[in-house]
Amino acid sequence: MVSMSVVAIIVSHDPGLDRFRLVLDRVSRQVGHVIIVDNDSRSEGVLRDLCGGVGNCDFIEVGFNSGVAHALRVGVDYAIRYKPNWLLLLDDDTVLMSNAVSKALGFDQ
DSSP: OOEEEEEEEEEESSOOHHHHHHHHHHHHTTEEEEEEEESSOTTHHHHHHHHHTSTTEEEEEOSSOOOHHHHHHHHHHHHGGGOOSEEEEEETTOOOOTTHHHHHHHTTO
């Protein structure tokens, strides 16, 4: 189930690409929008292409390794344009269970 009220922010820095594909696939099926904030990965072009292959994904390149806190702030500032009720903050190796977002939202009921 896709929750349009949730925007996911993934901070990336040289992730393992096979795992990152799984991370992006799982999260993009569960949220309204995904924002990848890249901290100067060597594979930035591949990550950008993966994001482009997902219909609900934006890619932000920081240009240097700014650290997780700064990258999350960049993502949050960008995510506001989508007016989400919730933000899901993820690392580039966090693989969600297929029903993780709907279960988490169930606790808000």
